[in-house]
Amino acid sequence: MKTTTTNGLTIAPDIAQRTAQLPRTVIDYDRSLLNDNERQVVAKLIEASKLIDEIFWRQVSEDNPALRDRLAKENSPAYDYFVKNKGPWGRLKDDAPFIGTKRKPPGAAFYPEDMTNEEFEKYIGEHPDKKDELQGLFTIVKRDGPAFVGVPYSAFYRDFLQPAAARLREAAALTTNDSLKKFLNSRADAFLSDNYRDSDMAWMDLNGPIEVVIGPYEVYEDNLFNYKASFESFVTVVDGPESAKLGAYAHALPDMERNLPEPEQYKNLNRGTESPIRVVQQIYSAGDARRGVQTAAFNLPNDEWVREKKGSKKVLIKNVMNAKFRQSGRPIALRVLDLSLINFLTFDAYFNHTLFHELSHGLGPGFITQPNGERVEVRIPLKNLYSTIEECKADVLGVWNLLYAQQRGLVTSFDDRQLLATYAGLMFRSTRFGVGEAHGRGTAVQWNWLREHNAIGPVAGKKFGVDFTKMRDGIRDLATELLTIEATGDYNRANALLEKYGKETDEMRAVNAILKDIPVDIWPVFPAAGEQ
Structure with a gap:
């Protein structure tokens, strides 16, 4: 299939058909589930989420912001699909480029583009004291002469994380829900320290109508090692009656673990027993949560230390699931x-x-x-x-x-x-x-x-x-x-x-x-x- 050229950019000729594979779909929520104060809190969370979105654009590729601005300015036919993929690579076509010919680096923008996994592992083997820094979830790997260094997210993305933390603190000041206030203040601190465990623990204890996830979580974007976490945000409202109906399943988790078809020595009976289940309606999403195929449910946090201490929370986004099943x-x-x-x-x-x-x-x-x-x-x-x-x-x-x-x-x-x-x-x-x-x-x-x-x-x-x-x-x-x-x-x-x-x-x-x-x-x- 031949390509087309628009203003010097080579664009896949079937760009309109690709864009149609992900049709615009209104995702709204029941406004009666939140009061005026809670809607003000949500507005602040959306502001913070938009800053998180900008970080993820840059985690995919450091060239993304400039190319996005160019496509928008030129009113390019590829702009919508570029936004849906958070970059010039088609997530529905194994990351093949639909703008230009450059292949997507397996490590996205988490590592130097020219770095090989063999080179990285050899360096860690020779410098075991750098292992945690370089393999950590919350660092960007850069070259420093012949060496590799891990730059903390809090420093590398400071221009976005500082204002995002401020928005979270403003939301915390507005809310009357103590558990949400604690989580938002703790997560704001984490944005500037890279220590997310306290706020993950606080997130597990959220108890109110607003269910928000905001921060670096999933490692899918790092196709080199699955080490690096991507920033994302879900702003949702809890459907209380639906959530209550599913709560009984969580109590059966230890029995499900015992029933797994594996040898006894592999069974993991030491994880935290808390497993809240929330059915929610999505209000907004950003970052890694809003690219390509949309998330319908998630189980967080991913940190095994938190899971062993506290457990994990399951969140099902019912309005998104309905749309996916229907369409x-x-x-x-x-x-x-x-x-x-x-x-x-x-x-x-x-x-x-x-x-x-x-x-x-x-x-x-x-x-x-x-x-x-x-x-x-x-x-x-x-x-x-x-x-x-x-x-x-x-x-x-x-x-x-x-x-x-x-x-x-x-x-x-x-x-x-x-x-x-x-x-x-x-x-x-x-x-x-x-x-x-x-x-x-x-x-x-x-x-x-x-x-x-x-x-x-x-x-x-x-x-x-x-x-x-x-x-x-x-x-x-x-x-x-x-x-x-x-x-x-x-x-x-x-x-x-x-x-x-x-x-x-x-x-x-x-x-x-x-x-x-x-x-x-x-x-x-x-x-x-x-x-x-």
Whole structure:
């Protein structure tokens, strides 16, 4: 396919079609859930979030701000898609460039562009005293002559973090909710110190209608090592009655851990037992939370130290989930599944699988002991493969744990056939994200594994049927493999699994071809922030 040139910039000719894959979708919330004072607090949080957004632009590429300004000034046809991807690389096409020809550096802007992973690891091996500084979540790696140095986020992004901290303190001064006041002041301090643990602990204790996440969390953008955290923000309002209905699931987490299909010595029964579940309506998002495919749920904090002390919180963004299911999830399943399975499709199964996906992030190995006796988080030995393995694990354990919850009578609103059919039908929603993205590649592993085990198979009319018995067996066996990889930190075993199963097959490409007219995801428009 030929490219086009606009004002000296080479732009993919199908830019309009790509932009349409992420249609603008209004995401609004029930205004009655907040009073006037709380809406003033939210306004300050949105101001802080916009500053956080600017940081993430620069974490993707230091060239982003200048190119964004140029595209806007020239009224470029690529501007909208550039904004949706937070850069010139297509997140739905394995980060292939749609402006120019430069490939995206695997380490984004977290490391020197010309640095190799071998060079980095060799330097750390020769300078073990620099390991924490260079591998830390909250540092940018720069060259200093022949050496590498880790520049703290608080220094590198000070021009944005100082005013963001000020907005958080202003919001804290406005709120009458003590738990929110404590979190916002603590997080403002963290922006300037890079010590996020106290504010993570305070976030776990939030108790009120405003649920806000703001700071550096996920490591997906660092495709070199998965070491570096990206800045993001979610400003949401809690749906109290919906949240209360799901609270009972959290009490079953220790039993779910004991029920995992892995050897007893790998079971992690020492994590914190707190596991609040919040169903929310999104008001605004920014940074890593607003690029490419939109987040429908999350499980934070990621810090295993906090998880062992306190636990983790699961947040489901119901207005976003509804939009995704309506615009792409259900239409895809209707095209992919055999007619006999269509009546099993249900939003409730999709919603609960998403919840149990997040619950499952908090299950399984957390810290592991390496052969040299060092105790580290699982992400360290699995390096660049960690995000994909972990997302795949959460998907698979989400099904496994839901089947267990159904057997226990904890989940009764849909049966196992509805769960397994909905899960199978919606897999192509995720594979369309691209196998260069953790969720997309993790889903490819699941599809190809279950196809090999004859749990899913082609039927007449180029659609797919489900063998429910083989599906349960396939889920169990894949769960065991993923849990073993994490428990042992076996990079080679993880790589072998992903090389064999984590790829787009000819069959998958053929299915994706018949889905082209269905949106891949949504692009949120937030009226509460004045967007139209």
